[in-house]
Amino acid sequence: MPLDESAGGKPADAPARRKPSILDRERTIAPPGFNRWLIPPAAMAVHLCIGEVYGFSVFNVPLTRLIGIESSVEGRDWTIPQVGWCYSIALIMLGLSAAVLGRWVERAGPRRTIVASAVCFCGGLAISGLAVKLHSLPLLYVGYGIVGGVGLGLGYIAPVSTLVKWFPDRPGMATGLAIMGFGGGALVGAPLGVELMSRFKSASSTGVMETFLVMALAYLAFMLFGAFTIRVPAPGWRPEGYVPTARPKRLVTHADVSLDHAWRTPQFWLLWMVLCLNVTAGIGILGQASLICQDMFGVSAAVGGGFAGLLSLSNMGGRFLWSSASDYLGRKGVYVVFFLLGAVLYALLPTIQRQQSVALFVMATALIISMYGGGFATTPAYLRDLFGSMHLGAIHGRLITAWSMAAVVGPQLVNYISTYRIERGVPRAEAYNATMYLMSGLLLVGLACNLLIRPVDERFHHDATNPTS
């Protein structure tokens, strides 16, 4: 019996079924004449919201003063490490939910998935507001970390795989736009959180609960805009004038690989390592940018904060620019640049520190972080090149467990090594040098993994005439 992939592998000639709901994939198929440039803003709306997780640190201090308000009450208020777990749990759940629910995402289609993501992410924020009201740390972990984290995973993969299907001619640019939105989420979420908390702050409240609730409602509206704007292309649709090249680049396939086969290929695990190492190298610096700048160059906290702001901008910009560049340089080529240039720049940072050149340090780290962002944005297009777009969302979901792993390991690595060296008498300004060399080494390992990636063997290709393939 023939399978209809657009219907998630259900029999195409199944008997009459219930009337499709407005959330069903079949109700989201674009009519003729639909402008594909409506899809990037829909995807960006979702990513701008869920990217708020990157700005969670603005809540760290206020959450440790829920009882004391002006200062933390020892033994009664939560501590920074306790609160910091929210962010870690959310990122772990992002990876897990994307990996486990990827197959459902493919079946359900982007609209239902984005609505589910909105309910989870915004519901998680609302539960977090309740947790603040009740001063319940476990409820905060459940709300922001677990429920919100599931929303992150669903919202991350659904728009990306849809965009790739709409832009077969420029998949790098398309996914760069969406994933740039995720980077931009922190730029919007962090100042929005600060602004709202200052509005709601009173003698008896830090304003966090009200902020969570307002953000939940605002983000819900935005995500629903994304959900009801997004469409999937009709089967067989192609952009006007687009003809796939008869002889594509070596790594680019015109075939599809199913999820079950894809994650058993060496290419999947090499790419997993590539993403994990690229993220580990970047996130270690990005997470503690202000502190590292202050320690290495003795600058003020305000200048350190300015450095962190600049890195956020280059993180966002790199997502779009590098990913768009990959449409011309090839995904493998762009990753070669990331790893080679990144390794050289990391290895130079200790020398730059010794010369006390803040300007050079800022330029080098901004470039490193742009490549960190670019790595995220290039990955879906790399997957499309290797495995086709049939199960792209589900395969991408499995792959971003690499990000969850790196998000936990990267900052710990930087923290542990610098603290260890400071405890052994190394001056604070030089405490990060060993970490920089380590990151450089990790990037060279990533380079080797990237160079080992070859086209997927044809025996893994999906055979549309054979349902069991």
Next chain:
Amino acid sequence: MEPTPKPSSPLRVALSWLVVLVPLGWGVVQSVMKSLPLFRG
């Protein structure tokens, strides 16, 4: 019979982009302001 293609309204496309670019632009401005001390320092 093939349905007649009805192109999406350019106004709708422009408004959709505005919906995301306005908040994103606000966030970018906030970050630029935040990073100014770096250049003054």
